[in-house]
Amino acid sequence: MKQLKINNETKLSHLERRFYKIRNNKIFELFVISIIVFSALMIGANSYDVSPTTLQVLSILDIMITVIFLVEIVIRFIGEPNKRTFFCNAWNVFDTFIVLVSLIPIEDSELAVLGRLVRIFRVLRMVSIIPELRILINSLIKALPQLGYVMLLMFIIFYIYAAVGTTFFATINPTLWGDISISLLTLFRVMTFEDWTDVMYETMQVYSLSWIYYLTFIFFTAFAFLNMVIGIVVNVLEQERQLEADLLNEHNENADMEELKKELAEIKALLQKR
Structure with a gap:
């Protein structure tokens, strides 16, 4: 039982490190920004008179965007070294709220206006993604x-x-x-x-x-x-x-310490196997 627990912790630490690298990857950041921009363009497209087929395509694309945002939030959460402080950040709370509300199927209900407003506010997620905009706000x-x-x-x-x-x-x-x-x-x-x-x-x-x-x-x-x-x-x-610079330095130091502790735990687990 103890060995199984150690193995699970080792797998989780590998997953956390992998997701931590993904969330801090510039390509991943640019991908999320491009999805946000594409979502904004879709909001503009919905304001025009389009054919039913186009509306159906836009609806499918909107579902795909919502799923991508959900996966992105999960990656950011799992890749957070200190998960207890993840929701202490107001921007993380805002992003999570927007994504969770987007998952609610309210397009054909009386709350359809709220659903459209939430999708409009998804554009604000660009502020939470880009550090420079976040500093300005x-x-x-x-x-x-x-x-x-x-x-x-x-x-x-x-x-x-x-x-x-x-x-x-x-x-x-x-x-x-x-x-x-x-x-x-x-x-x-x-x-x-x-x-x-x-x-x-x-x-x-x-x-x-x-x-x-x-x-x-x-x-x-x-x-x-x-x-x-x-x-x-x-x-x-x-x-x-x-x-922001001081917090980034402190965050990197904490991340390095957490990674060092996990590596020591893995070494300990390997020694116990022998």
């Missing part, structure tokens, strides 16, 4: 608390300028400056440089110095605050890249 999420304060300050500036604009320019053009909510939309148009000179020249016919109002607003919003946002995101991105 993680950086953006971690930067949100700091960005919140910048956005709050930007809203205060928006609100002050909108109140001033409503006070002075409402009689000139009520469509653009009639109340503070409309003024906020007009200022957003100015900040994005969408025909903002037309708005400025219209008010300058009554208030010749109103150009100061627009230029100072653009300086605060389009230049100062947006550069602050970019700076925060870039700073967090650099920190996230450094953290």
Whole structure:
């Protein structure tokens, strides 16, 4: 019984090492990315009026893609050196959820819309597959608390300028400056440089110095605050890249230790056979 247990562990360790090499293989990664891209193209094809035969072919291809994704998740799980931490990664949970929901046959039920939405979100799996995209998303999420304060300050500036604009320019053009909510939309148009000179020249016919109002607003919003946002995101991105590099080094060290332990266990098993 003990010998059978050792043999099973040896076979499992061989399987884990093989799947670990597969999941870290660039060819395997490119294959999965190509399947995700093909899945996205199929979603676009389903939006056109196609023949019933084409729909049937697309349905078969969708089943094949779902099976491939299921096999890929299994390979990633078995090839994980520390399986207890596999589902501690939010991206692994997301991938597994998308794949499991895709397995549910809901195309002909009331949940058909949900099924189509799940297949659309399968395109997001490219983010979890490509490390660079994953770092970008993680950086953006971690930067949100700091960005919140910048956005709050930007809203205060928006609100002050909108109140001033409503006070002075409402009689000139009520469509653009009639109340503070409309003024906020007009200022957003100015900040994005969408025909903002037309708005400025219209008010300058009554208030010749109103150009100061627009230029100072653009300086605060389009230049100062947006550069602050970019700076925060870039700073967090650099920190996230450094953290990813440290985690990768630690992961490789742990994987090497696990492989060394398994090799020692195999040697021990062979000695016990003799």
